[in-house]
Amino acid sequence: MAVKSSIQNTLKNPKIEKNVNNSSGIKLPTENKLNESNIIILKRENNFKSIGTHCLCRISPKVNEIIKSQVKDKIIHIASFDLDDTLIKTKTGRKFSSSANDWKWWSDNVTEIIKNWLNEKSDNDANNILKLVVIFTNQGAVVNTTKLSTYSKSLDTFMNKINNILNSDEFKDIPNILYAATKKSAADKKAKTGQPMSLPHTFNEKVPLAIIGGTGLYKLDSLTPVAKLTIATPWGHPSSPITISKTETGMPIAFLARHGQTHNLLPSDVPNQANIAALKSIGVKIIIAFSAVGSLQEHIKPRDFVIPNQIIDRTKGIRKSTFFEKGFVAHAGFGDPFDNKIGKIISDTCTDILVNENGIKDGLHKLHTKSNDNGDDLTLICMEGPAFSTRAESKLYKSWGGSVINMSCVPESKLAREAEISYQMICMSTDYDAWREDAEPVTVETVVGNLKSNSKNAHLFSEHLIKVLEPLILNGEIGNDLTGSMKMSVSTSSNGRDKAVLEKMHYLFPGYWPLSDESR
């Protein structure tokens, strides 16, 4: 829910719990009406305030800082949530908490999802937007008591619980306001289903095409998102939520930020298994993956694009590079690691896309493909990183015939092959790595500088490519070449198969390998 208003007005005049005339529920005294009978309210701590007669409000220190700062003319984006069974649940499994500590996060990634939203950059207004979280909760069961027998239901216990939650390490940096209605009739003030976040979290159509964005490409500007999915796989959660958009003619496309939306993942820490498994689970058949690369050849200039057709794996074996494991052994073919059909389509249709800094097609920035470059292989070296190569390593890779170098095509491409997803990487050259004696070796500054100019081209390129691929996907010409390939690639006989591993395989390949009685 995006709210364009002055935050000060919103906070000074919270129109919650006015017009309450039913006397059930706990009646909260205002500051100047404290007396012996409502002494419990004296224990009110950490920013709790009563509003009207039946509503407590707690404004976090972070929001107070925001209010004090200059917020006039800012756009406020609010994500609002219910509390129980949305953000938290009880540890004991009971409906109501039995103590101030009887709560846990509703799922492992609740706070991560909120932080991702807070850190997401919006397009043009990014610097003008303030984001905060508002929690609405009905607490009609809370009673004004100091009796030990009912203490778990007391206002004290409730306020302590709220402080435990909102001051927790996971939540304390999230700017938040909580409204708690201490009688049921306030239910209509809460966020309703469908109201809380701007995008739905479910999407029921199959999504045939996915774009993975690398360094400098964290979302696709040309597409309007229709859903944002947080997917749990047997291999964990993907790097970021998966955004679903639709083309003008209605084909769904997924977008995933490889290093997370805030680029908080090292190349070695990218959860590649979860990324590929999550994309497979929504029906993806083709992945177009963008990557910033160093050039190992003079003629591949910074800001040129390269469609590689070969890989040399120089990662160090610390990345999880297969879905298979002890108890279920299979071997995917990887001689041609990319989808050559898609590579050729790109070569034939995208040579005239790249522009210079002024947005003009002057032919300065070239698209290198096997067919455009005299039929020579274009080989992508994948190193572990995160430090860049030494000059000696860089020269070695060049002498091997390497064309470009990055830190991310393995195991992403290998796992896509195992999942029977056609995969093509689009490399955006950003530097000459370290092999040139007369030049400084690559730094992040050089990469980012060139990426800024490249990013326009990345957007133009993907926009055009989606238009080219859509009809070919819809008529089945691309994206089906690997279907069924893994069925025939298993080595473990049915009586040697591990049931737990087989269950994970079902996530990727439902129906391929039945959980027979023979498996262990």
Ligand SMILES: CSC[C@H]1O[C@H](OP(=O)(O)O)[C@H](O)[C@@H]1O
């Ligand atoms: C920031 S330079 C090194 C970094 O850039 C590339 O990222 P990506 O492939 O995700 O675009 C490279 O692989 C390294 O991870």
Ligand SMILES: Nc1ncnc2[nH]cnc12
């Ligand atoms: N020189 C380089 N080495 C590895 N990954 C890179 N990504 C961009 N430039 C790179």
